Amino acid sequence: MSESTRLTAWRLGLIFGALVIVESAVRLGWISSFFLAAPTRAAIVLWTELLHGNALWLTGITLFEIAACLIISTVFGVLAGFLLWRYQLIGTSYETLLAALFSSPVILAYPIFLVTFGRTSAAVIALSSIFGLIPIIINTKGAFQNVNPILLQVGASMNLTRKQMFRHILIPAVAPAIFSGFRLALTYILKSVLGLEYVAQVGGVGMWLSDAAFKFEVEEVYAGLFGTIMLSVLFLYLINRAESRVRK
């Protein structure tokens, strides 16, 4: 058995073991099913909702919001990051401000976005895009700043035009670092979209969870939570795979 298979087996074993303990605790009545749903029951509810309910539709809404945030963040983030690199004084000045903004609890300002955009997906997209925008700006600026000067000297010695230099040297050199920002952005967007959907009760999966909690449908709450976790894990897995491909 290879090292990675053994590690995966251990990880799956740990997760499965934890689920078995929870299942047993609920079935044996150690924990009331009013508080905790058995994992099998939650999985059945989730499956039923996916097949016959509107869970798929809600997942589609969440995915649409995430995609919209990602497009907005990437387009504006890469452009702003490039400009901040080109104009060094502005770049140095605003990088600190952006970092400060990013570390402050901006998400608490969501009522302002609800006032502006109404209780719609637009409010979720507008606020969540900020969380994606900042890491992309900072990483793009850093990526251009850290391009190895030898690469540029090689380009200059080959008499490359500015356009060729940008296309054949700068873009390939900055792509991995920009992708790291993209990865970070996607993680923050995912958290923000799901969190806002739940708190503001708009949009997709998060709203479903909020509705279920409001109705005290315990199994549905756990099913929604299970779905949210699966969505987050799937996203992180896909990002990791994509990043390792880019780095190759």
Add this chain to the structure above:
Amino acid sequence: MEVIRHDIAFAGIRLQTPLSVQALTLVVIIAVWELVGRTDILFPDLFPSITAILESLWTYLTTPIIVPHLKASLYEVGGALALATVGGVPLGIIVGSRRSWYQVAEPLILYAAVVPKIVIFPIFILFLGIDVHSKLAVGAIAAFFPIVLLTITGMREVKRVYVDVARTVGASTYQIATHIYLPAIAGQIFTGIRIGMGAAVTGALLAETKIARAGLGFMIVEYYSQFRIADMYSLLLFIFLLAALANIAMKYLFSLFSPVSRTNRDAGMYF
């Protein structure tokens, strides 16, 4: 004329510092906001004048109106941070102490860290009710992940050679823990706690905006539902300032306890 031109050019050069640009940006934002707020040319309900926001902020600072809510939020964030530290640091030490444990557990913790913690709030409501403890729990789970992950990083960064040298000179397990591991991981733990505090503030206050009886997050939603936008802005400003101050204070406090980095020092200083 030449002198004036020279002075203007000199002032222009002096203004070309990051601090000046930041200050100028802030001034421009405030001026534009005030103009929009006073003239009502754009979203009159959304941009109250800066003076109205500052008046409201002054009320918070000079009257006891905010005290019960501040107490509730501080209790939640403080309790969350304490719980997260008590749970996260030992777990991080255990996971980081062995390569095999680290390889198995670290990816699981990383994947769990991505899940938005606020979505676990309904479970905490089921178990702990809608009072402060359910928000404390959300804050704790949010702060737990940066603390545990940075503690693991700290443990993994401890060089094997230090432990080997300590063993060679006959150091006991306790001495290795207190003289090698603790100083080596302290910086990472402190950073984890500082980042965890930010996560706890966001988690607890966001949960307050959902269901609560008291707290700063609860106040934000109250003002939103009453459409008291200036009060809402000033409260947000108050929270941002408080979070920034707590962050700076923590950074300073931890710098007093953090061991000095010796990586750039010449070995000659020890002889």
